[in-house]
Amino acid sequence: MSPRKQPSCLLKLCIKSSLNLINECCYIIEKNNSDLECRECERQVVALKGYLMSLLPARLFDVLCLERGCCRYRGDPRIQLNVLIHPKMSIFRKSDVDNGIAQNFWARVIPCFSRLVVLDLKFICTDEILEIIGSQCLLLEELNIVSRVDICKSLINASVLIRNVSDAGLCCIANLNNLRILSMDPPRNERARRVGRCVSQAGIIMLISKLPYLEELHIESCDIGSTLIGTDISIGPLSLRKINYLFASAEGMRKLVKICPHLKELCITHLSAHNKDSILEEIALSDLRLHKLDMSFYSHSDSLHRLLQVKGSYITHFSLWEIDHSLSLDSVINLGMCCPNLTSLCLMTQSKYLLIPRFFRHPGNIFCKLEILTLGDENFSIEDILVFFLDCTKCMRKLTLKFETKLVIDNTLRYILQKGYLKNLNILWLDCTLEVSKQVVKEVIQGCEMLQNFTVNFTEDMSDVYKYIADNNLDFNLGSY
Numbered sequence: 486m487s488p489r490k491q492p493s494c495l496l497k498l499c500i501k502s503s504l505n506l507i508n509e510c511c512y513i514i515e516k517n518n519s520d521l522e523c524r525e526c527e528r529q530v531v532a533l534k535g536y537l538m539s540l541l542p543a544r545l546f547d548v549l550c551l552e553r554g555c556c557r558y559r560g561d562p563r564i565q566l567n568v569l570i571h572p573k574m575s576i577f578r579k580s581d582v583d584n585g586i587a588q589n590f591w592a593r594v595i596p597c598f599s600r601l602v603v604l605d606l607k608f609i610c611t612d613e614i615l616e617i618i619g620s621q622c623l624l625l626e627e628l629n630i631v632s633r634v635d636i637c638k639s640l641i642n643a644s645v646l647i648r649n650v651s652d653a654g655l656c657c658i659a660n661l662n663n664l665r666i667l668s669m670d671p672p673r674n675e676r677a678r679r680v681g682r683c684v685s686q687a688g689i690i691m692l693i694s695k696l697p698y699l700e701e702l703h704i705e706s707c708d709i710g711s712t713l714i715g716t717d718i719s720i721g722p723l724s725l726r727k728i729n730y731l732f733a734s735a736e737g738m739r740k741l742v743k744i745c746p747h748l749k750e751l752c753i754t755h756l757s758a759h760n761k762d763s764i765l766e767e768i769a770l771s772d773l774r775l776h777k778l779d780m781s782f783y784s785h786s787d788s789l790h791r792l793l794q795v796k797g798s799y800i801t802h803f804s805l806w807e808i809d810h811s812l813s814l815d816s817v818i819n820l821g822m823c824c825p826n827l828t829s830l831c832l833m834t835q836s837k838y839l840l841i842p843r844f845f846r847h848p849g850n851i852f853c854k855l856e857i858l859t860l861g862d863e864n865f866s867i868e869d870i871l872v873f874f875l876d877c878t879k880c881m882r883k884l885t886l887k888f889e890t891k892l893v894i895d896n897t898l899r900y901i902l903q904k905g906y907l908k909n910l911n912i913l914w915l916d917c918t919l920e921v922s923k924q925v926v927k928e929v930i931q932g933c934e935m936l937q938n939f940t941v942n943f944t945e946d947m948s949d950v951y952k953y954i955a956d957n958n959l960d961f962n963l964g965s966y
Contacts, residue, residue: 546571612654619657652688659695735763762788784809797823804831821851852877863889875906
């Protein structure tokens with residue numbers, strides 16, 4: 486049976502009770518003062534804050550701010566933040582309720598964050614705030630500056646989203662030399678520059694080149710690889726460890742390896758039918774020691790096999806969205822033999838050749854460390870391929886199955902349950918096309934000792950299953966579509 490809910494640890498109970506008391510005091514202060522910026526209100530906030538600082542260690546203020554969501558404050562969040570923000574804080578991540586706070590509040594507060602190592606101001610940031618961060622928060626190692634978004638109503642067009650971070654703001658934080666992780670807005674095209682502020686590719690390149698220890702750059706829907714190799718400015722070598730390169734080419738890959746020689750995670754996409762092998766050969770010839778390799782619109786070719794032979798011992802996470810419908814059992818076995826340290830595998834294919842012969846015995850010592858498995862196809866036998874992988878490993882923690890057509894898999898789930906293959910599984914996600922009866926859902930809950938998350942398409946009323954979970958106090962999340 487799935488694990489039962491355990492009582493909260495003493496620290497969590499203390500944090501929750503402390504936040505409840507602090508929130509009550511803040512709400513009393515707020516009710517007694519109609520103007521939150523009046524001297525009497527400020528005096529009471531300072532008094533409460535001083536009292537807390539005399540009782541609690543400085544590091545606990547980090548935790549209280551991070552856990553604000555567990556005890557929702559019913560008043561103005563500025564009062565709560567003024568009380569909880571400590572001059573020695575090292576971590577601050579904003580809450581969703583902070584999005585509506587005016588910019589002048591952050592302009593007053595951020596100078597108190599001089600010792601911060603982590604700062605998340607997602608959907609709050611503006612150029613003016615970045616100017617303060619660049620002068621006051623010099624110890625930052627992780628920063629989220631995804632900008633505040635305003636809505637401009639137009640008489641001609643539909644409403645336009647306006648961002649509030651531009652290249653000018655990026656220039657202000659180019660001196661944060663300790664920065665390792667940065668999240669920010671994507672660059673805008675020339676046409677979009679006419680509406681509000683925006684960052685450009687040139688601004689991003691400028692910022693990256695000025696941050697010597699930057700390892701991770703998170704920009705939603707941005708082809709970072711193409712941005713780096715497309716600049717006329719001489720940059721590199723950079724410290725970046727993660728890159729997504731969506732419109733890959735062999736020449737571009739050669740440049741990218743020189744610019745980012747320390748890459749550990751690479752996501753490549755190649756929509757063209759040509760030159761795929763030359764891209765893989767460039768990676769194989771490089772000095773990169775990739776831990777994670779995600780490939781979309783590729784096939785398991787001889788070039789990929791040679792790449793895995795050279796680099797496979799370093800790879801722990803591998804993903805292949807195969808397009809040539811040629812993936813075979815031999816390809817999968819070669820993958821397992823070339824990548825002995827693989828812990829995460831995703832195979833998406835339409836191949837008709839991924840067949841497990843009857844009485845087949847897989848080679849020993851392949852996929853033995855596999856913890857996360859994602860499979861997608863409509864042509865293979867789910868039971869055969871699952872047994873193949875689950876028979877290789879006793880470490881499986883997360884299993885995801887995707888299928889193109891409707892399929893009832895009750896018997897498959899029953900079989901792998903009886904074999905004990907799912908005893909260590911924590912997460913099971915089944916595509917909406919995979920039909921499972923209510924009885925088998927119960928059997929999965931009862932037969933998986935470690936399972937805590939199960940997503941499946943409901944075809945029957947599951948109210949009694951939810952009642953069973955509640956009555957048995959199971960730490961279990963059952964979800965559907």
